[in-house]
Amino acid sequence: MKLQMLWMTLILIIVVEANAAIQGKNVTIPALIVFGDSIMDTGNNNNLPTLLKCNFPPYGKDFPGGFATGRFSDGRNPSDLIAEKLGLAKTLPAYMNRNLKPQDLLKGVTFASGGTGYDPLTAKIMSVISVWDQLIYFKEYISKIKRSFGEERAKYILENSFYLVVSSSNDLAHTYSARSLRYTRTSYANFLADSAVTFVRELHKLGARKIGVFSAVPVGCVPLQRTAFGGILTRGCVKPLNNMAKQFNSRLSPALDSLDKELDGVILYIDVYDSLFDMIQHPKKYGFEVADRGCCGRGSLAISFMCNSLNPFTCRNSSAYIFWDSYHPTERAYQVIVDKLLDKYLSKVY
Incomplete structure (x- = not known):
């Protein structure tokens, strides 16, 4: 009888401690807060005076309900997938969504704006929200939390949330040409990396304590760049662009x-960089069939308004493609990357 009581006591202790650990893990990261570009934008561009929008079909064809929400993908993007991985929500709202209620802010938001970059000129050219202006909106976000839920709740969210910064692709792929008289490719990549570090410092000054910064991706391998600069017949990856991305990464890390x-x-x-590059070079290893074209339209130049419901060539099985349009991956490709990376990095922020 005493032995039975002892075992029951031990089991109870184990259950209590396990529950405490689970609860502790859940409250360690109360919210996901994201800054950056179209990779993470879940609809912030919808109401901006810019051509860089995607709140129309066939964007969102694989999103729950088949809705085009302003995500530059066939379905969810990394903002959503990482929020789900953290146990917060299946989708992360865009801060500029006019229908957001105070309660919707508690598990985090994304301030990301498609077309932006670390270089302020990038956002100006594209008529979108610069990452620096996203910091201003972040201050507004904290003020809203304080007003609705009090100083203590705001302080807890501010200090314990996971912050992600994802940018640089638009700077490298588009804005460098406008900066080429002032910068070499190497010095421009270094300028961007130094800007990213400055951004993190500013974010830390505002109270963020768990910050992850994405490297540049192999932007020379996206279908649009391959079509425009990869050779008419070969459509290979554009090495100078990839080398700029590598230089950015070697400075940033x-x-x-x-x-x-x-x-x-x-x-x-x-x-x-390495994860996406390996997927592009060896698509079949990851269960993909097409790596050099997007699913939307003919997949070589289709992006934003050029990827629309009138284009009859959009593929039916987007999960067979690494890229959805000529610039952005599919939800399935994002999922492969998120699963691979977050298992490696998330343990460091709990």
Whole structure:
């Protein structure tokens, strides 16, 4: 009888401790807060005076309900998938969504705006929200939390949320040509990396303590760049663009490591370049059939308004493609990357 009581007591202790651990894990990261570009934009561009919108079919054809929400994908994007991975929600709202209620802010938002970059000129050219203006909206977000839920709740969310910064592709692929008289490819990539570090410092000053920064992707391998600059017959990856991305990464990674040692909290460099490049070079290894064209339209130049419901060539099985349009991956490709990376990095922020 005493032995039975002892076993029951031990089991109870294990259950209580397990529940405490689970609850502790859930409250460790109360919200996901995202800054950046179209990779993470869940609809912030919808009401902006810009051509860079995607709140129309066939965008969103694989999103729950088949709705075009303003995500530059066939379905959900990394903002959503990472929020789900953290156990917060299946979708992350866009901060500029006019229908958001105070309660909707508690599990996080994305301030990301398709077409933006670290270079302020990028957002100006595209008529979108710069990452620097996204910081201003972030301050507004914290003020709203304070007004609706009090100083303590706001402080808790501010200090314990996971922050992601995802940018640089538009700078490298588009804005460099306008900056080429002032910068070499190397010096421009370094300028962008230094800007990213400055952004993280500013975010830390505002109270963020768990910050992840994505590397540049192999932007020279997206279908649009391959079509425009990869050769008429070969449509190969554009090496100068990929080399700029690598230079950005080689400058950013050690700078963030130094920042992590200097500042309190956790600052992570998240390498997505190698994962996406390997997927593009070996699609079948990951269960994809097409890596050099997008699903939408003919997949070579179709993006934003050029990817529309009048285009009869959009594929039916988008999960067979790495790219949805000529610039952005499909939900399935995003899922592969998120699953691969977050298992590696998330343990560092809990």
